[in-house]
Amino acid sequence: MRIPAVEAMLRTSDFYMIGGRAQARMLDPQFNLDENVIEFNFVVGDRPPSRVRIALQELPGVIDLRGKDFLIEFDDAGSGFRVWDGPPHENGSDVVEWFTTEKLLWDRSRARPGIHGLNDVRELATYDLLYVGIAKKGDSFDRLLARGHKARQEILANEPQRYPGARVSDETFLFLFETDPLIMQTFEHEFDELELSGDYDAKRIVSDAEKAFVSLLKPEYNVEKFANYPKGRDGLYGTGFRRYGYVIGEQMAFNTAHGTVRGGVRPDGMISNDADAIFVEGETVTFFRSGVDFPTEDGSLAEP
Numbered sequence: 001m002r003i004p005a006v007e008a009m010l011r012t013s014d015f016y017m018i019g020g021r022a023q024a025r026m027l028d029p030q031f032n033l034d035e036n037v038i039e040f041n042f043v044v045g046d047r048p049p050s051r052v053r054i055a056l057q058e059l060p061g062v063i064d065l066r067g068k069d070f071l072i073e074f075d076d077a078g079s080g081f082r083v084w085d086g087p088p089h090e091n092g093s094d095v096v097e098w099f100t101t102e103k104l105l106w107d108r109s110r111a112r113p114g115i116h117g118l119n120d121v122r123e124l125a126t127y128d129l130l131y132v133g134i135a136k137k138g139d140s141f142d143r144l145l146a147r148g149h150k151a152r153q154e155i156l157a158n159e160p161q162r163y164p165g166a167r168v169s170d171e172t173f174l175f176l177f178e179t180d181p182l183i184m185q186t187f188e189h190e191f192d193e194l195e196l197s198g199d200y201d202a203k204r205i206v207s208d209a210e211k212a213f214v215s216l217l218k219p220e221y222n223v224e225k226f227a228n229y230p231k232g233r234d235g236l237y238g239t240g241f242r243r244y245g246y247v248i249g250e251q252m253a254f255n256t257a258h259g260t261v262r263g264g265v266r267p268d269g270m271i272s273n274d275a276d277a278i279f280v281e282g283e284t285v286t287f288f289r290s291g292v293d294f295p296t297e298d299g300s301l302a303e304p
Contacts (some may be wrong), residue, residue, distance in 0.1 A: 013140035013176035015206050017213075018155060018221070019127030019254060021045075022163040023170045024101035025078030026052070036062075038072065042101070042117075044124050045163045050102070051117050056083065058114035061096035070096065080104070102173070109251035111267035121251045122262065122274075127173060127255070129254035129261075130155050131221040134210045136203065140176045151221045179206055180249070201239075208235035208245050211277050216287060217256040230280045237280075245279035247271055262290065264297065273297040 022045030029040040036056040041049035056062050062070060065085060073088045074081040080100040086093030099107070105125045108118040116123070127167045131151045135143040144152065145209045155172055162171045208230070214222050215229035224278060230237045236244055248254075248263030264274030277288045288294060292302050 001103060007141060010141040010145070010176050011139045012178050014135040014138075014143075014203070015177045015179055016135075016144055017129060017177070017254065018152060018160060019134075019173045019175060020130055020155070020171055021127040021160055021173065023166050024105075026074075026080065026101060026104075026125065029074055029081075031072070036104045038074075042104070042124065042155075043078075047124070047225050050120055050124065053116040054099075055114045055116065059083065059097045060113065062114075065096060068197050102140040105251075109265055109267075110269065122253055122264075124152040125250075125252040126260075127252070127254055129217055129219045129256050130159070130172075130220050132210055132213045132217075132292055133222075134206045136207070143259055144174060144176070155221055158269065177248075179209060181205055204234060204236060204239070208232070208237075208244075210236055212246050212280070212285070213261070215285070216259065217254065217261060218258045219256055230283060237283075243279060243281040245277050247275040247277045259287075261287075264290065266297070 016113055026040045027043050027049070029038055038054040038056065040052055042051045042052050056070075056072075062083060066194045068085065071084045071086070071088060072081060073084060078101075079097065079148075080103070082088070082099075083094050083097035084093050085096050100120065102125075104115065104302055105118070105121050108115045109121050109125075133143065133151065134140075135148075143149065152172075152174075156168055159168050159172065161168065179202065211226040211229045211232055214224070215226040218225050227231065229235070248261065249265050249269075250263045251265050251272075251274075253262040261278075262274070262276045264272030266272045273295060274290050276290050279286050279288060290296050291300060295301055
């Protein structure tokens with residue numbers, strides 16, 4: 001089923017990744033009806049469980065009910081739960097809050113009200129990076145979802161189970177990113193309006209970002225590894241930028257046999273100093289690690 005509002009959001013992306021991780025589950029739910037609280041264990045593979053407490057009365061959708069009754073529909077398989085303003089699935093009833101395992105991690109990274117615990121979000125949202133791709137024309141929805149995608153099909157056919165009893169399709173995740181350039185310019189002369197316009201070639205930035213991540217991490221299903229990066233005809237090399245770089249503005253991380261890159265985000269959605277960074281200056285590419293090469297968001301550095 002295609003949902004127009006979701007499709008419109010996905011079409012804002014033209015940079016994507018495919019990752020693998022053991023399926024997450026919400027297990028052993030306990031309901032405190034007097035306090036309107038749900039507690040459960042958030043489990044990923046063999047990792048120790050993370051205890052989660054959902055204060056239902058703090059959720060914005062429940063607050064909007066202004067004291068009216070609501071019902072909880074918790075999936076027996078542990079994939080998520082929904083809050084309804086009436087009997088689930090009946091005419092006139094609507095979902096006022098919903099959580100899948102991955103949405104719960106994302107909401108917690110943004111400090112959404114009502115979610116307590118899950119202080120190890122980035123560790124739980126760590127994936128094996130299998131493929132990095134872009135939409136040179138159009139958007140990620142067309143490139144990855146609307147049409148057949150060779151690498152995605154190969155991944156579903158060839159990847160092993162990460163946890164007994166799981167299906168590979170349940171352990172494969174699609175990440176559709178929206179690139180958000182921040183361009184800083186220094187002028188040593190009188191400038192005109194054209195120089196301040198902020199115009200840039202979005203597709204060229206996306207193309208360069210693909211090469212940066214692939215050349216650093218070498219995902220298994222990317223055939224072309226861009227060994228000559230930052231050189232390339234359709235990237236940013238030679239376009240006049242003195243230096244440029246890339247970070248992942250989400251509380252997640254990606255692993256390959258060649259290294260790990262960690263993202264970071266503040267609750268307000270701004271990029272955090274917890275994110276690693278790839279920087280390019282001339283022909284030199286440098287990978288900076290948060291907490292090692294510069295302080296983390298809380299100012300800490302690893303012991304030398």
